[in-house]
Amino acid sequence: MATVYAASGIGRGAPTPAAASLRRGACPSIAAPMRTGDGLLVRLRPTRIGLSPSDYMAIARLAAEHGNGLIEVTARGNLQIRGLREETVSKLAAGLAEAGIDLLRGVAVETPPxxxxxxxxxxxxxxxxxxxxxxxxxxxxxxxxxxxxxxxxxxxxxxxxxxxxxxxxxxxxxxxxxxxxxxxxxxxxxxxxxxxxxxxxxxxxxxxxxxxxxxxxxxxxxxxxxxxxxxxxxxxxxxxxxxxxxISTPPPPLSPIGRHALGEGVALGIGLAYGQTSAVHLGTLMQGLEALGAREVRLSPHRSLLVLGLAVGMMEPAVALAGREGFWTRADEPGNAIAVCAGASGCAAGHFDTKAAADLLVAQAPDLLDGSLTVHISGCAKGCAHPQAAALTLVGQAGGVALTIDARAGDETVATVTDNALGAAFSRVAAIIQQERQHGEAARQTFERIGASAVAKAYQQGSQ
Ligand code: SF4
CATH class of the missing domain: 3.30.413.10 (Sulfite Reductase Hemoprotein, domain 1)
Known part of the structure; x- marks a missing residue:
């Protein structure tokens, strides 16, 4: 039976979630949720590498009952529930325990999905x-x-x-x-x-x-x-x-999204759009997958889920179901190349709506998103969604949306536009990449050839 509730120390004189939260650099857990713009956030690391579709249905139900219904899978493959309140964190813990979903505590030790x-x-x-x-x-x-x-x-x-x-x-x-x-x-x-x-x-x-x-x-x-x-x-x-x-230099990793042949059967990888879904969509997806024969779902890095147990003939219906529920089903989905944090819609520190900006980028600059480079859209300089350097990072500041190139969100910025000039800025960057691109060249190669200053100039041009 589950141990998380008692083991977490809640109700045994341990720090309350409020006291435990907000430690800078802390990892949000049930024992120490993190305060964000939409309430408390907890990260769940189940002890089992795979959960059943029913387990996910229980998680979706609990996220709706005790949080704001937003559920995330992070770039490292961690499950997060958002929008909890002080009084609902222990209820979530109790609900998980009742559903038999045990959680790991302590240092994160990660393995391939x-x-x-x-x-x-x-x-x-x-x-x-x-x-x-x-x-x-x-x-x-x-x-x-x-x-x-x-x-x-x-x-x-x-x-x-x-x-x-x-x-x-x-x-x-x-x-x-x-x-x-x-x-x-x-x-x-x-x-x-x-x-x-x-x-x-x-x-x-x-x-x-x-x-x-x-x-x-x-x-x-x-x-x-x-x-x-x-x-x-x-x-x-x-x-x-x-x-x-x-053990030589490893090849670039495959996208988890798509089909992966196993010794027995095939795993189907589906992605959460920008790493986020709702309890309703997750619950409906899992109910449908269970009906199609899925027996296990594993969390996977790159904000995705791996579905096991589907017969080959059930792959197409499962892909269609995932698409209907707003999940990504193509490894070359342009949005996969964008790392997006909660932004202003989900975090008090966010200076702009990062997901709307990501949609705008997909619409205005699809050529940039061929997977050869990463774009990071960060509501503030903390850079939660992608702590490493990215080719292009858009970072929210008090004065607008700034750009860093081959750098992290907190690094020195090279250009800034106001929020409402973002669409035009994306169009100009897309245009220069398209104009300069040579036959067969990936976006990253064009980007490197034309140089950071040309990209920065295009981003900011005429929007002082
Ligand atoms: S990067 Fe800033 S805005 Fe985005 S989730 Fe982190 S703290 Fe919030």
């Missing part, structure tokens, strides 16, 4: 993730770690986590003498700093050593604060001895 069923994976990452969670939970003395700390255990496969940034990461590889893990800190599979390449049996102990190093640095330390050279010396473990067969 098709773990255990993907014929292309190197190894099922879930048992390793469970072992890491157990080692952290059982550590004495208890470890004091940053609330947003994340560990990625990347077992590879079709939807691997090579593009997900983590404080600590384990990337599986194959060597002539078996499985090995590359342990690295502070980045995605390309950018993280390598600490060690270890035989399978040494990896979990190595992760604990890295975690202890973070604990020693203090409760706000992150992977970027670690010195990989010192860690290497501390570990003193023999590196993997076999010839490495495949």
């Amino acid at each position: 098709l773990s255990g069923i993907d014929p292309n994976e190197i190894v099922d990452a879930e048992p390793f993730a469970a072992a890491i969670r157990a080692a952290i939970a059982g550590h004495l003395p208890p470890l004091l770690l940053a609330p947003k700390l994340s560990i990625v255990v990347n077992g590879g496969g079709r939807l691997d986590l090579s593009d997900i940034v983590a404080d600590i990461r384990l990337d599986a590889g194959r060597a002539t003498d078996g499985l090995f893990w590359r342990v690295s800190v502070g980045g995605d599979a390309r950018s993280a700093r390598e600490v060690a390449v270890l035989a399978n049996g040494d990896a979990i102990g190595a992760v604990l050593t890295v975690i202890e190093a973070l604990h020693d640095l203090g409760s706000s330390a992150r992977g970027r604060d670690l010195d990989a050279n010192i860690l290497r010396q501390q570990l003193r473990l023999p590196t993997c001895s076999g010839t490495i067969l495949d």
Whole structure:
């Protein structure tokens, strides 16, 4: 039976949601919801990698009863419920417990969404993730770690986590003498700093050593604060001895949206438009999927869901159903290239309506959204939807919507327009990309060739 309610400490003298919320940098959970413009937000991390359609129906019902009915799946594949109130958070927790939906607590240890069923994976990452969670939970003395700390255990496969940034990461590889893990800190599979390449049996102990190093640095330390050279010396473990067969630079990840052949059956990936849906749409979708034969739905990075158990003949009806309920069903959906936060419609800090701006961008500049570059639309400089740099970031400020290029939302801006001049600004940027684009070129290549200053000039031209 579910444990979240009691384990969260609610009702046992723990801080109230109000007291626990609003910690800057904290991860919103049932025990510590985050206050946003539309009330309290909680992030749910179920203990099971997949839930049934009925579980999602229960979540949708609870989100409508206790929140404002808005439900999100984040870029990292986390489920969020918005618009809760102080008095409804504990009711949500009780409802989840009653529905048998147990939640994970503590450090986020993330695995590929098709773990255990993907014929292309190197190894099922879930048992390793469970072992890491157990080692952290059982550590004495208890470890004091940053609330947003994340560990990625990347077992590879079709939807691997090579593009997900983590404080600590384990990337599986194959060597002539078996499985090995590359342990690295502070980045995605390309950018993280390598600490060690270890035989399978040494990896979990190595992760604990890295975690202890973070604990020693203090409760706000992150992977970027670690010195990989010192860690290497501390570990003193023999590196993997076999010839490495495949750990080279990972290929760009596939979109979860679409069909993925498994050992048995096919997974159908569907996306939440800009990462958000309503309780009504989610409930209707899950009811329909269940009737079509779906038995499990997994949360997936890139704001999507993976539906398992559908017979091949039920794929088309499932895709049509998802489309009717406002979900994205194409991997090349232009909106996939845009990372959007709640904005003014869902967050008190938002300076403009980010989702309306995203719709405008899709309408005015589809050529820009071919998937070769990311556009980030952020209601303010905090950049919640995409903490990394993006090719183009539109960031809300008191004076309008500013632009950063190949930078993060909080970085220096290069041009600004007022909210109501945004459509015209998008048109000008689209026009210059279209005009300068050479045959067969992706938007990113054109963008790099013409340079940031030309893009900034087009964005702001005539709108002082
Ligand atoms: S980035 Fe968006 S969601 Fe985050 S605080 Fe700013 S407006 Fe709110």
